[in-house]
Amino acid sequence: DAGVTQSPTHLIKTRGQHVTLRCSPISGHKSVSWYQQVLGQGPQFIFQYYEKEERGRGNFPDRFSARQFPNYSSELNVNALLLGDSALYLCASSSDGQETQYFGPGTRLLVL
Amino acid sequence: QKEVEQDPGPLSVPEGAIVSLNCTYSNSAFQYFMWYRQYSRKGPELLMYTYSSGNKEDGRFTAQVDKSSKYISLFIRDSQPSDSATYLCAMNRGFKTIFGAGTRLFVKA
Numbered sequence: 001d002a003g004v005t006q007s008p009t010h011l012i013k014t015r016g017q018h019v020t021l022r023c024s025p026i027s028g029h030k031s032v033s034w035y036q037q038v039l040g041q042g043p044q045f046i047f048q049y050y051e052k053e054e055r056g057r058g059n060f061p062d063r064f065s066a067r068q069f070p071n072y073s074s075e076l077n078v079n080a081l082l083l084g085d086s087a088l089y090l091c092a093s094s095s096d097g098q099e100t101q102y103f104g105p106g107t108r109l110l111v112l
Numbered sequence: 113q114k115e116v117e118q119d120p121g122p123l124s125v126p127e128g129a130i131v132s133l134n135c136t137y138s139n140s141a142f143q144y145f146m147w148y149r150q151y152s153r154k155g156p157e158l159l160m161y162t163y164s165s166g167n168k169e170d171g172r173f174t175a176q177v178d179k180s181s182k183y184i185s186l187f188i189r190d191s192q193p194s195d196s197a198t199y200l201c202a203m204n205r206g207f208k209t210i211f212g213a214g215t216r217l218f219v220k221a
Contacts (some may be wrong), residue, residue, distance in 0.1 A: 004155075025199035033209070041121070042200050042211030043156065056207040079187060090155055092209075100146065 002027070004093050004104035012110045013081050021076045021107045025093030031055075032074040033101060034066055035090040043090055049074055050096065086111045115139050118201055118212025123128045127221050131188040135212045138182065142203040142210075145177050148197045150214065159199075160186065168193035191219045 005024045013019050025032050031050040035043035045058035049068035068074045072093075078085055088108050092101035118135045125131055135148075144163045146155035160175035162168045168175045176185040184203075188195055198214040 026125070033207075035211075040213070042116075042202075045208055045210070048207045050207075058208070088153075091154055095194050097221070098163045103148075104156060105155045108153070 004091055004102055006015075006089075006091050006104040006107050008107060009105065010108045010110075012112065014112050015081055016085060016112075017081050018077065018079050019081060019088050019109060021078075021091075021109075022073065023076070023091030023093075023104060024073045025091075026102055029095050029102075030072055031094045031096055032068055032072065033092045033094070034074070034076045035092065036060075037090055037106070038104050039089040046076070081111045084087040085109065113138060116123075116201065116203055116210050116212045120213050120217055121214040124218040124220060126217055127191060127193060129191050129219075131163050131186075131191050131195070131213050131217060131219075132216060133186040133188075133199050133217070135184050136182055137184070137203055137210075139205065140182065141205045143206075144204040145175070146202040146204070146209075147173075147175055147198040148202060148211075150200060152197075156159075156200055161167055190206070192218075193219050193221045195219050 007022045017031045030093045033048040034046040037043040039085045047066045050054045052068045088106040090106045094101045147160040150156045165179045172189045174187040200214045201212040
């Protein structure tokens, strides 16, 4: 059974551009969470979606948005990219969002 | 004050040593406690998961939770060079999971 998949694996953008990151959860999982991990730090919670509804949001600006599709896959969108948005973006899936989460390999975003 | 505190290390030990990794937390609302292992440039991998005080063992790994002291630990027995990675503690309250900064572990052959 496939684990959490994310695309693309790497991405280079310039300041001011927009980016869309994609995630497919483990089959049967209905919840997807997004995290940002800056080098040398632990993952920081951005969003959680469950059954296509936003369940929670971390302390991130409105430039960050997400959605979940009927097949439970998800997209994270970041507008007006800043240099500080350079990070590893991780997607995690779980059955209901409140217990163990399983992470994908991440998308490494570099903003120049 | 951060909700979850974890010493970033690095921690260097010889092969075969017992490793002790620790986190403290400030919010008594945390319900679930996890340890993840993260290799360089990879996503975190779930190692251990528990929701009650006490010990939970899985092979060479033992997770310990002390809710009264707001303190959790991960012990690794007979450490191997392949255990060299960053270890992240994580705690869950409702939909939100909070991670520690991670401890970098090096196991020398």
